[in-house]
Amino acid sequence: DTGVSQDPRHKITKRGQNVTFRCDPISEHNRLYWYRQTLGQGPEFLTYFQNEAQLEKSRLLSDRFSAERPKGSFSTLEIQRTEQGDSAMYLCATLNITALNTEAFFGQGTRLTVV
Amino acid sequence: AQKITQTQPGMFVQEKEAVTLDCTYDTSDQSYGLFWYKQPSSGEMIFLIYQGSYDEQNATEGRYSLNFQKARKSANLVISASQLGDSAMYFCAMREPYSGAGSYQLTFGKGTKLSVIP
Numbered sequence: 001d002t003g004v005s006q007d008p009r010h011k012i013t014k015r016g017q018n019v020t021f022r023c024d025p026i027s028e029h030n031r032l033y034w035y036r037q038t039l040g041q042g043p044e045f046l047t048y049f050q051n052e053a054q055l056e057k058s059r060l061l062s063d064r065f066s067a068e069r070p071k072g073s074f075s076t077l078e079i080q081r082t083e084q085g086d087s088a089m090y091l092c093a094t095l096n097i098t099a100l101n102t103e104a105f106f107g108q109g110t111r112l113t114v115v
Numbered sequence: 116a117q118k119i120t121q122t123q124p125g126m127f128v129q130e131k132e133a134v135t136l137d138c139t140y141d142t143s144d145q146s147y148g149l150f151w152y153k154q155p156s157s158g159e160m161i162f163l164i165y166q167g168s169y170d171e172q173n174a175t176e177g178r179y180s181l182n183f184q185k186a187r188k189s190a191n192l193v194i195s196a197s198q199l200g201d202s203a204m205y206f207c208a209m210r211e212p213y214s215g216a217g218s219y220q221l222t223f224g225k226g227t228k229l230s231v232i233p
C-alpha cells in the first residue's frame with residue numbers, strides 16, 4: 001500500500017492521559033499536514049511540515065500538542081494531559097504541488113475519544 | 116482569508132440518477148486549487164477530483180465531474196449514475212495560492228451528507 005497510513009485507527013483514553021498518533025506519508029510527498037475534525041465539521045488545519053521542518057502551526061494547536069517529523073519521514077502527533085474537548089478525528093495528509101497540479105491525499109484518520 | 120460554503124447539509128438522490136453538490140468559495144487570489152473529498156462513515160477522506168483555477172476545462176474523473184464557474188466562484192460536484200456506495204459525506208476544499216513558499220493548507224466546507232435511495 002503506497003497511500004498515507006495512520007495508526008492507531010481508534011484510541012480511547014482517560015482524561016489527563018497522554019496519547020501519541022503516527023502517520024506514515026506517501027514517500028514522494030515532502031509536505032505533511034495534521035488536521036482535526038470534530039463532529040459535524042470539516043477538517044481544520046493544525047500544523048504542517050516540509051521534510052523535517054515544522055513550518056506552520058494553527059492557533060488550534062495548544063501547548064499540550066506537539067508534532068514531530070524526524071528525518072522527514074513518518075510524523076507523530078502527541079497530546080499531553082488530554083481533555084474531553086480533544087475528542088475528534090485526527091487526519092494526516094500529504095501533498096505534492098506543482099504549478100499545474102496538486103495531489104493531496106489523506107490517511108484513514110485516528111478517532112480519539114477522551115472519557 | 117479563504118472561505119468555502121456548502122449550503123446543502125443533506126441531499127437525497129435516487130439510485131442511477133445524477134446529483135449536484137454545491138460549493139461556493141471566497142478568495143481574492145487568482146491562483147488557487149479546489150478539491151472534492153468523500154468521507155464514508157469509516158472516517159477516511161477519499162480524494163475525488165481536483166480543479167486548478169487556471170484550468171480552462173472542467174475536471175472529470177470517472178463518474179465525477181466538477182462544474183467550475185470562476186466568475187460565480189462556484190465549484191459544484193456532479194455525480195452521475197449514483198450508486199448505493201456513494202452514500203457518504205462530501206467535502207469541498209480550497210488550497211492556498213501557489214507561490215512556492217506557502218503551506219498550501221486546505222480550507223474545508225462543512226460538508227454535504229448524500230444519501231442514495233434504492
